[in-house]
Amino acid sequence: MTRGRLRLSSGAGWRSWSGTVRCAPRHHTAPTSEEQIADLVRAAVGHGLGIRPVGTGHSFNSLATTDGLLLDLRRYAGIVEIDPEAMCVTVRAGTRIGDLAASLHRAGLALPNIGTLADQTVAGAISTGNHGTGLLHPPLSGEVLRLRLVTADGRTLALDRDSDPELFRCARTGLGALGVVSTVTLRCVPAFNLRVRERAMAFEELVEDFGRLVADADRPSFTWRPWQDTVTARELSVTHEPPTPGAYGNRYAATMQEIRCGLVGQAGRVFPSAVPGLTRWLDGRPGAPRPFVDAAHRVLTFPQPVRFIALEHALPLEHVPAALRELRGVLRRGGFYSPYSLLVRVGAGDDAPLSPAYGRRTGYVNLTVPRTAGQLELLRTTEYVLRELDARPHWGKAHTATAELLAPRYPEWDLFQRIRQQVDPAGVFTNDHVARVLGPVRATAASSARLPGEQAGSRTRGEASW
Ligand SMILES: Cc1cc2nc3c(=O)[nH]c(=O)nc-3n(C[C@H](O)[C@H](O)[C@H](O)COP(=O)(O)OP(=O)(O)OC[C@H]3O[C@@H](n4cnc5c(N)ncnc54)[C@H](O)[C@@H]3O)c2cc1C
Incomplete structure (x- = not known):
């Protein structure tokens, strides 16, 4: 290395948590200080290499991949x-x-x-x-x-x-x-504790009463398999009560559920139509678990060892009921069966220009599927339904949107592009995926945003492959 103070390490193959995204960077390096990060950036630029920072690789798309310098921040x-x-x-x-x-x-x-x-x-x-x-x-x-x-x-x-x-x-x-x-x-x-309550409700109650249900609850979420008529509503509320004895074990209930879904997903590769029956059987007896209290971070997160693929879109809050009704119809007609539930969450707006929650109260609709090729059609169909409802895809999850589709959905898109051009005029931090979703550096509007090497009109508007 000539222009930086550190030697760039040799490359080692990298793959994402889901195992569905891989890359072979020329250099894969894990700096341990801010000074090293800056030296590595200077060195890579000096060698004409592209750079991508990466964390634990839990994104489901190629955002973090590079054939240049992979800066592993772990x-x-x-x-x-x-x-x-x-x-x-x-x-x-x-x-x-x-x-x-x-x-x-x-x-x-x-x-x-x-x-x-x-x-x-x-x-x-x-x-x-x-x-x-x-x-x-x-x-x-x-x-x-x-x-x-x-x-x-x-x-x-x-x-x-x-x-x-x-x-x-x-x-x-x-x-x-x-x-x-x-x-x-x-x-x-x-620090705060959360009380966890779950109850089953009819799908119709969720879509009819969605506005009230999410306004009345501190941290609501809803899980629902589109081929079933009932929804599980989970509500977390802040409490001064101490943790319930043995509450720690409740963290693993969701983990066990994901393991069951993973097993059914494997069986579904061979017998797709067996998914509903197997799921019902493994779900066991109906009935909500007893409410419990635990420290917030232990309630909010849970171990997730089973690998899957997920898509999530951020919608204007008021569009969520329409999205769920439409998904129910389309997915049932298409005969799509995934053992995983669709997850609905909500959030306040944000003012970061590329935040999917930018400028609006948001409803998030998440679809998880097993890692089998047969499930891509389910992802695609769901994405098309949500796209029609002014949705913005989660940047870290599976989606096929391009800059052309995304630019009009972000009111401060041009501000981000101007800043991007100022701080990275040569596009050192732009890989193929970033070029797909943001366009090349210097493109300030949707009109010029295309995949590298792509001819105008060569793809369906706003869409790339998975
Ligand atoms: C099992 C599972 C559960 C999830 N649950 C949720 C959830 O509840 N809510 C939700 O919103 N999302 C969820 N996600 C998505 C996840 O939050 C995002 O994909 C997130 O980016 C993962 O963090 P990471 O450290 O793995 O980032 P990576 O996948 O490693 O990187 C993601 C992006 O961040 C950039 N990046 C990483 N480090 C830096 C840095 N130091 N400087 C600049 N850029 C950087 C990378 O370049 C890349 O563009 C989940 C994903 C999985 C696999």
Whole structure:
């Protein structure tokens, strides 16, 4: 290496958590300091290599892949500072959400809200718009107070709402396209416990009463298999009660459910029509589990060992009932059977220009399927239904949207593109997937956004392959 101070390591193959995305980077390196990150960026640029930062690879698409330098942030982890006075925590980019939440709990603090996955990194989560549920809660990117960003010229920028408000907002959900996030400061709240209640309800009750159900609940979520008529409603509410004895074991109920779904998914490869019967049999006796109380982070996340593929779209909240009705009709008519439930969550709006929750209260519809080719049709059909309802795909999940389709759905799209051009004019952080979803650097509007090498009109409008 001539232009940086570190030697670039030799490449090693990389694959995502789901196992469905792979790449062979020329260099795969795990820096342990911010200085190393900056040196590696400078070195890669000097060698004319593309760069992609990566966390734990829990995204279901090729966002993080590269044939240049893969900057693996997992060893740049840990808490820099917990500030109980200011109620915030500063962490290194590769810190896992679960580790952070457990450390905060010991310090009497908590993140206001998190998704279901403890294993992902903080930077990977904010960069893709990761969210939990609850109309009072924005995605995690909405809780970012400050961050440090290493840009293509090797500089490290300290960003917050005052220092460079536009770059700060863009970098909060930047898809790794603006540079490498090195540290993040997140808002905290006092540690809290959640009471968990589940009940079965009719599908019609969910769609008729959706607005009231999600407004009345602190953190509601709904799971429903489109070929069934009942929905499971799960409500989490803040309580001062102590954890229920033995509550810890309840974390594994969801894990066991995913293991059952994985097993049925395997059987469904050979006998697709057996999925409903097998699912009912493995679900066991109907009846909601008893309510319990536990620490928030133990309730919100659970171990997820079974590999699958997921699609999730963020809709205007009021479109959720129409989406569910339409999906029920289309998926039933198509004879699609997945053992996994569709998951419906909600969230507050966000002001990061590429946040899927940008500027609106949001309903999130998530579809999980086994990793079998036969399930792609189910993903595709679901995506088409949601797309018609002004949906924005989760940046980290499976989808086929291109910049042409996405640009009109993000009111501050052009701001993001202008900032992108300023901080990475040569497109060092743009891989093929980023070019597909954001267009090439310098494209400021949907009109010029095409896949590299693609001729105008050569693809269906706004669509690429999976
Ligand atoms: C089992 C499972 C459960 C999930 N549950 C939820 C959920 O409840 N809610 C939800 O919203 N999503 C959920 N997801 C999606 C997941 O949150 C996102 O895909 C998230 O990006 C994963 O974080 P990661 O560390 O694995 O990131 P990666 O997949 O490694 O990277 C994702 C993106 O972030 C960028 N990135 C990573 N590190 C940096 C950095 N330091 N600087 C700049 N960019 C960076 C990468 O370049 C890439 O573009 C789930 C995924 C799985 C597999």
